[in-house]
Structures are given as C-alpha cells and as structure tokens.
Amino acid sequence: MSAAQTSAARTSARPAGLRRGAEALAATLPPLLADARHLAATVQLGQHGRRRSGMGDEFWQYRAAHAGDEARAIDWRRSGRADQQFVREKEWQAAQSVHLWVDDARSMEFTGDPKRQAKADRARLLALAVAVLLIRAGERVGLADGIAPPRSGEVQLLRLSEALTRAAGQADYGAPEVRAILPASRALFLSDFLGDIAPVEAALAIAADKGVTGVLVQVLDPVEEAFPFEGRTIFESMGGTLSHETRKAGDLRDRYRARLAERRARLMDLARKAGWLFTTHHTGDPAQGALLWLYAALRKDG
Template identity: 65%
Template sequence: MSPTLQSRAETLGQSLPALLAEAELLAATVMLGEHGRRRAGQGDEFWQYRAAAPGDTARMIDWRRSARSDQTFVREREWQAAQSVSLWVDPSKSMAFSGDTSRPPKAERAQLLALAISVLLLRGGERVGLVGGSAAPRPGRGQILRLATLLAGDQTSEEYGAPTADGMVNHGRALFLSDFLGDLAHVEAALIAAADRGVRGAILQILDPAEEDFPFHGRTIFESMGGGVRHETQQAGDLRDRYLTRLAERKERLSELGRAVGWHVGTHHTGQPAQSALLWAYRALERGQ
C-alpha cells in the first residue's frame, strides 16, 4: 500500500465511527413512529374491514365482524412488502465547498443525510443501496457500515457530479443529493432513465448559504473547487443580481425536471439543521410510493 493510500485509509477509518454515530443520532431525533403504507396486501398490521366481494375465499372472511351485521366482511391488512431505495450522493469537487468554517462542506452534509435516511429505511425493513452498482440495495444493519465506507471514500476528480440510473431496481425509489450546479442535462437523462424503470423519488439540492446569498463585494476571485473555472472581478457586488437570477432559473429548471417524472424537489442549506432536511427527504420518498 502506498503512503498516500495508507494515509487516506487511516483517515477514513478514523472518520467512519464519528460519521456513523452522527447519522444514528440524527435518525433518532426524527420521531417518525410506526406507520403503515396504507395499501392492502400481505402483512401483520390490521388496516380496515371491507365488504366481501366475488372472488374472496372463505378464509379471507372475518366471521366475528360479519356476525354483527347483515353483510360479510373481509379483514384487510396493510401492504408491507419491502421497497428498494437507491441513493446518489454527489462525489464531485464542487461538493467540498463551505463558505464558512462554522458550516460543514456540502459533501459532509450530503453523506450525513444519506446515512441517516438509510438508518431509518433499513429499520423499516426496506432495502437500501447506491446507484451505479457499487452497492446493490440490501436489507439489514450490516448494510449501513458498507454504505458509510463507500460514501466516505467516494470522491472524483470531476468539477460537478452527474447522476445515473444504473443499479436502480425497477419500480423502486431513489434519492439524489447534490448541489446540482453542473450541467442539468445529465440530471434530465438520469430522471428519464429512472422513470422508464418506474422509479419514483426525490431530489434534494444542498447549497451553502454563501451560494444562496452571494455576500461578495469589491475585488473578488471566484474559483471552482477543482480549479477548472476562475473569474476575477473588481466589483463583485455588480454581479449579485445576475447571479441570483441565474440561480433562480436553475432551481426552476430542476423543479420542472422533477415534476415531469413525478419526483419531489427540495432545497437544503448547510447552515440549517439537518433534521428538517432528513424529515423532508423521508416523507418525499414515502409519497413517492
């Protein structure tokens, strides 16, 4: 093992326990409680009674409930078949940005949210994995450590991330976490591919407050995290209105892409508590069933 690779492995090994602990704590603070999927099917939880219909067998009839009425009733249970959820967490250099040392980089917040929602989903009996085939959706506690290891080590040399539908399970669900500051044509292609497989899901755009507010004035050098884009100006304040207009247009385009395929779209700032973003993402995936 080379010294560089060994150093990276040691750093990763030290950060994983803290990341996992924080994800577990975050998941625990979201009091979701027990809930059903409210669809008839095989399961253990009672949902409702309904009048018996042609085709119902005698074994399906609840005779005790039927004895109290002139009708015959069937006792339905909630549908509890496990779902497969695929996560894409942008590993690009753009996600390493933080506008203030008091705030986590976007990548760190995205990884935390991905792990926390994995904890919630796996506890609920779902299968969770990563897009791209690096980790197929699986159930069980052991999947958390595998996801944490892959997410913490998943970094690319690309300036901006490009999602993919590779590895998604047909008719499953998916969650994309990114700043979505790159070419949205890649997002559109991934969403179309996902929709062709019957996948529904959610898009969570993660931004630093500085990227939302543009608090720059005077001489400023703007440079991408990978160094591929650089712009110097003497009057940064003069760019603010144009920047905010472009950002609003990008957000609207992202929302349009989501609406076109029935996906939910939200925005989260790294200066905000992670709990609100986790709850939004969880509920968005539930609505995507």
C-alpha cells in the same frame, strides 16, 4: 495472592477492561455512521402506515366480501354480526428499495465558513441518516451506482457508510447514476446541481421510464445563495479548472441570483415532470428538519 485477592483484582479491573474493549469497538465504526445514527435519534417519528391492502400482519379494515374471495379470507366472527360476509384486510407492508446518489464531485467540497459543514459532508450525513430510518422501518437501501445494492439490516449501514466515505471524484461537477436503479423503486439524489443540467435531465428520464420516483435535494452553502462578494474577486472551481476574475464582484450579484433562481426553477420542473419531489437545503440550517422531510417524502405512497 490469595483466591479472594485474585477475585477482587479481576472485579476491579473489569470496568476498565470493558471500557477499553468498547472504545476499541467504537473506533472501528465509521464516524459518519455514528453521526448519522445520532441525527436519526433526534428525529421523533410516529408509526407511518402505508394504508394499502396487501401482504402484512397489521389489521387495516373490513370490507364486504366479493365474488371470487376465498372462504378462508372471510372473517366469520365479524360476518356473524351482520347480514353479509366480510373480509378482514391487512395493511400492505412489502419492503421497497430505495437508491441513494450523493454527488462526490469537487464542487461539493465547498464551504463558505470553516466552522460550517461542507456540502458533501452534509449530503452524506443526510443520506446515511435517512438510510438508518428506512432500514429500521424494514426497507432496503442501496446506492444508485451499484456499489452497494439495496439490502436491509445493520450490516448494510456499514457498507453504505464505507462507500459514502470513499475518496471524492475528480470532476468539478457530478452527474447522477441511474444504471443500477431497480424498476418501480425510489431514489434520493443529493447534489448542488450547479453543473451541466443535461445529465440530470437524462437521468430523470431514465428513472421515469423505469417507474422510479424520488426526491432531488439541492444542497447549497449560504454563501452560494447570498453571493456576499464585493470588489476585486477571483472565482475558481474547487477542481481549479474554471476561473473568473472581476474587479466589481458586487455588480454580478443580481445576475448570479437570477441564474440561480432559473436553475432552481428548471430542477423543480424536471422533478415535477418525472413525478419526483424537489427541495433545497442549506448547510447553515439544522439537518433535523431536512431529514424528517426526506423520510416522509421517501415513505410516501406512489
């Protein structure tokens, strides 16, 4: 084969080789991270300034100089156009830490329709997608259980993705982890919150004592909201430890909905007392709206 033929062969083989290499590289990335990046890309976000003075590079405002201001802080050009001196303030841009807790209990594996995401899958997707947006904005994101302490950068997204896709827990219902949460940080808890509410109350109390603010997201399947059951029905927890049989499931609907409303009201009250926000997200709804709301809530100034 001549040199020209060899060169042509290399050129023709290059696209195929490049594609194989790209596919091999993509295969090493966790599917959850790919889905989270795709979801984050569908959300259009504008610039979100913190509108507080402090360390940073972006100009915020001029203010009149006060006694005690250093001479180097004076903007002499602006002051030259007036009868007083002005200080050029910059917008506060210090990175904050955000901690994620995603319930990995068995109850989160429920879906009322095989074509619909399980609660756990939707919760993990929202958590990682909001991490993508926050890290892009310069924040540090980690897990509340200490497995992945808050950090920034693309490598941290891989750590979070791997941690969030680890094997599910064995408990029927989960309890928030708060031991590793840093003082004065922010947190996001995603769960169905259908188990014992006492651990949730205790976790929020500890977080509040640390000056932590955040968001509670109750993730529910539409079936859990509507309770469409009729006739003889056997209800079992996802872990199989709880079971209840009834011949008239429809008769339980009103009582069930009342209990669910009571639980939601209790969660809202706990969040309010701790200085947190609360919302409910259904797996039958698009994830984009929930992601945009969460991002805005977690970036809100305290």
